[in-house]
Amino acid sequence: MTENVTTENVTNDPIIVCEDVHKWFDDFHVLKGITTSFKKGEKAVICGPSGSGKSTFIRTINRLEEHQRGTIIVDGIELTNDLRNINLIRQEVGMVFQQFNLFPHLSNIKNITLGPMKVRKLSKRQAEEDALALLERMGIADQAYKYPSEVSGGQQQRVAIARALAMEPKIMLFDEPTSALDPEMISEVLDVMRELAHSGMTMLVVTHEMGFAREVADRVMFFDEGVVVEEAAPADFFDNPQHDRTKLFISQTLQH
């Protein structure tokens, strides 16, 4: 690891270990043997062209997609067909989606308390107290009793982050969290993610926000056609890419 603001939080214990992970959609080979591991407190940014398998990869980590070959071990629990393991891992891994996926029939606060009440069996009172504290941290405590459709996209995504954090996860997955947002709302979501990164959360972020990657990431991974083409600390990755494919991608994304 190199000189980076968040390196002090990174420990040496791996929390996610992936060994030769393969995934097919029918005949289409999406992931062609991903072997990597993530340390506790590490922030990894995953980038790459669309269709490169980057989203599919992070979705295998909480079993929204099933991998067909290889092993994934999250915090000592192997992801298999064992329902108990899947549920345990989902409680430890929070996820934020590109389209927010808030529950439209529930108010913002109920979106957040649903998981803690149903899964962690918290009392309603405790869950709501926690939820309000989280919304406060997200800077939107005043939106608690509105419905998702009544707040802006940036606020919705922050509610979604609060919803994931309410389960007190050890790992947070972000699947293009800012791609569906209007430009002026991107920064409010990135600010929240930056704050989260400094708090020591382990984060895997699929994003096209290269500024965020440079500033926050411990490691940038570049995916293309189902394999990790290159991974390096952000400074090396952006200023001194090794592979032609990476060079092309960086020149195309950074030129505007």
Next chain:
Amino acid sequence: MLQNPTKPPFWRDVRFLKVLFQVLFLLGVAAMAGFFYANMMSGLRDQGHPLSLSFLRNEAGFEITDGIDFNASDTNLKAFWVGVVNTLRVSILGVFCATVLGFIFGVARLSTNWLIRSIAAIYVEIFRNVPLLLQILFWYALTRSLPRIQESITIADTFFLNVRGFYLPTIAGNAGLSVWLWYLLWGVVSAIIVVLCFAAFRHLSRSSGLEQTDRPSFASNIIFGTKWIAAPVFMTVAIAGWFLSPGQPFEIIVPELQGFNFVGGINLTPEFLGLLVGLTVYTSAYIAEVVRGGIQAVVKGQREAARAVGLTEAQVLLSVVIPQAIPIIVPPLTSQYLNLAKNSSLAIAIGFLDVFHVAQRMMVPTGQTIPLFGMIMVTYLIMSLTTSVFMNWYNRHITRFER
């Protein structure tokens, strides 16, 4: 320059023409209705059957074994009422059972378990694609092959199924009932008093220390009190009253075989059962499809988000998917309810005396075909409109959130 700034002549004025055409159309419809009415009345006069409702006071002259007690010497009006009640009985019970079955099979069709999914698919495809009349005749024929009355199929000697139908226990009020009802009234009164006192006390004592926004309103105190205090108070009084009343307020009457028949309890006749099962099964197949469509219309991301916070598959379905599917399901569900109620007129095929069959029976002896058809139509219209109004209200009630 404007060509014609003044008012246009009336034959070119769009507003005038709109009204004119509507008036002309209404006059045309009224003229046609009047012509047919006059024609009908003169025809009826020539046949010696002037329109009259007096036949309703005459003796019916036929028996009805289903539903309300009725014998041949009762009036036609009462016969019609018995028919209405029979239609309502089979429709309401049918709607209830079809909804339950439909939801079960609709959810089952989306199961990840191949066997469950296939059974549900076969059920839906069979019962949706065989004519309803055939199905009703089939179920009715099946009741004909049930065991004789002495060899009834029984559950715990309380429920009996045999060739004369289904016998089940009933609850009847006893001498103690009126005393117990007084206790219930006292329970309600004391619960109201306690809740009001509680709400007032909480409103006054807790409001000073809290922020304006955190302060519970008087109304919310009442809601809270109703939930946590009124119910226990009412239950306590009701249960105490139950034991304090002289004798049990209710008794359960179990059907008993006396001689060649069962006495006591409720009897669902084979005709009622055949019609009920036919309507239920047929409609439930359609409802299953409606439910399946509603669930599939909920976007995939909702399920993923629910799974990602660690909900089990059952919780995903109950807390996230079904609440969003219900508003999609309700409108087509309403038309299935209306279809079931109207399809109950097929009762005539197996001799069940619903409103349509009863009226049909009266037509020949009384000759009052037209008033009877009017009465039937009004009955179905009232039933359907009531259902529609209720379901529309329910739909508005549950779709208050934006999608």
